[in-house]
Amino acid sequence: METPYDAVLMWFRRDLRVADNAALFHALKAARQVHCAFVFDTAILDGLPRQDRRVEFIRESAAELDEALRQAGGPGVGLIALQGDAAEEIPRLAAQLGVQAVFANHDDEPAALQRDLLVRDRLAAGGIALHTAKDQVVFEREEVLTQAGKPYSVFTPYSRAWLAKLDGFYLRAYPVERYAGRLAARPQALRRSVPALEDLGFEPTNLQALPIPTGASGGQALLESFTQRIDRYDTTRDLPGVKGPSYLGVHLRFGTVSIRRLAALAHARASSGAQTWLKELAWRDFYFQVLANFPQVGQGHSFKPEYDRIAWEEGPQAQALFAAWCEGRTGYPLVDAAMAQINQTGYMHNRLRMVVASFLCKDLGIDWRWGERYFAQKLNDYELASNNGGWQWASSSGCDAQPYFRIFNPVSQGERFDPDGAFTLRYLPQLAKLPKKALHAPWTARPVDLEAAGLVLGKDYPLPIVDHAQAREATLRRYAVVKG
Numbered sequence: 001m002e003t004p005y006d007a008v009l010m011w012f013r014r015d016l017r018v019a020d021n022a023a024l025f026h027a028l029k030a031a032r033q034v035h036c037a038f039v040f041d042t043a044i045l046d047g048l049p050r051q052d053r054r055v056e057f058i059r060e061s062a063a064e065l066d067e068a069l070r071q072a073g074g075p076g077v078g079l080i081a082l083q084g085d086a087a088e089e090i091p092r093l094a095a096q097l098g099v100q101a102v103f104a105n106h107d108d109e110p111a112a113l114q115r116d117l118l119v120r121d122r123l124a125a126g127g128i129a130l131h132t133a134k135d136q137v138v139f140e141r142e143e144v145l146t147q148a149g150k151p152y153s154v155f156t157p158y159s160r161a162w163l164a165k166l167d168g169f170y171l172r173a174y175p176v177e178r179y180a181g182r183l184a185a186r187p188q189a190l191r192r193s194v195p196a197l198e199d200l201g202f203e204p205t206n207l208q209a210l211p212i213p214t215g216a217s218g219g220q221a222l223l224e225s226f227t228q229r230i231d232r233y234d235t236t237r238d239l240p241g242v243k244g245p246s247y248l249g250v251h252l253r254f255g256t257v258s259i260r261r262l263a264a265l266a267h268a269r270a271s272s273g274a275q276t277w278l279k280e281l282a283w284r285d286f287y288f289q290v291l292a293n294f295p296q297v298g299q300g301h302s303f304k305p306e307y308d309r310i311a312w313e314e315g316p317q318a319q320a321l322f323a324a325w326c327e328g329r330t331g332y333p334l335v336d337a338a339m340a341q342i343n344q345t346g347y348m349h350n351r352l353r354m355v356v357a358s359f360l361c362k363d364l365g366i367d368w369r370w371g372e373r374y375f376a377q378k379l380n381d382y383e384l385a386s387n388n389g390g391w392q393w394a395s396s397s398g399c400d401a402q403p404y405f406r407i408f409n410p411v412s413q414g415e416r417f418d419p420d421g422a423f424t425l426r427y428l429p430q431l432a433k434l435p436k437k438a439l440h441a442p443w444t445a446r447p448v449d450l451e452a453a454g455l456v457l458g459k460d461y462p463l464p465i466v467d468h469a470q471a472r473e474a475t476l477r478r479y480a481v482v483k484g
Helices: 022-030 053-073 086-097 110-125 155-165 176-182 215-227 230-236 249-253 259-267 272-293 295-299 305-309 315-326 333-345 350-363 368-378 384-395 410-417 447-452 468-483
Strands: 005-012 031-041 079-084 101-105 129-133
Touching (some): 005 022, 022 031, 022 101, 022 129, 022 176, 031 053, 031 176, 053 079, 053 215, 079 086, 086 110, 101 110, 110 295, 155 272, 215 249, 272 295, 272 384, 295 384, 315 333, 315 368, 333 350, 333 368, 333 410, 350 410, 350 468, 368 384
Parallel strands (some): 031 079, 101 129
């Protein structure tokens, strides 16, 4: 029977779009009437600063989703937007609406799983079912396993298996529009607009001034732009001064684009650029399945338990070094420019994420968890799986991580990937008059060049807070404890 339910509730979470939404499709197919809701979850929002680009992005995207539902379903249809603890609001709303089931898409972050268990129990007490679906990744949980039936912990064999399994079945779009006539009109008492940012208790950020379009329309615009350069992705992706990435991270995070659509686009193109980008999507799935199958990594533990024995720097000196890193005062231009980028925009180029993470762990000797928490506060596209995976990769403690003795040199990284300073000088204009050969190591400039550039090191730009060569030797000794 195609419609076993009279009425159900679609609970939007990190999937703020109508098109190709798995849970919405299943809800529409299973019921004669589908109500739609989104909760501005105070269990999450209460812990955030009052200025947070992500909250503003979500609010703007939810408002667009409200309009998209209205366009799809007609007068009276729209998003029921609530504010409160989602674990309480969803069961209460389901009972108020008299639905027989709630539909939502999976969220495998530990806190989300606990919330969903609580919601499931509360719904069940009222005789209401909870159905969830896969939507935020191509392959999840235990869909891609080794021949021994175990989760992968190394990316290369995982990616081979991932690509081998990829076909039209897994990339098909869910035809939500086929059943859009089943979207239910909201009860009169719930026909309210999506709350304004101020009503949520937050203040506007600089989001509108940044090139970060919101909602499904914003994701579509970025995708159309990236489609024009995807075939060059393999040659441009490591250059922070070049428009190479897709910039779709925040849209993937909040589901304003469909991962299936992105993977299908890349899969259909034979270019090396498209195939390189497809593997980046596989990396994302890889980290999601790591979190799902090895949940300890999301609870502050190293994937490799022995790495929890590393003696990281602590005390006031470590705090001072960490503050310099956070504020972009390390004296290494590529690191400082990258930190200025994340602080000012909430975005950081992927190559630079690796550079600054390596610098924190292996130049400053500071616990990767400090950096993980800082990125969690700052990144527009923050999600636990990828952020944790990236930090554990950089610190050599995670799945398929770089060897502990591979330590990024922040000077040579700048010289290789930003040789003309196109990126660095965008954030450190005080270095503009330095000779290019000294741009990424200002302390090597001749006094005459510093004078000509109007630059006083220690005043206009900091001296290095650590000697890279000496730090490298200290790191090798630090890691030797766990290696033997």
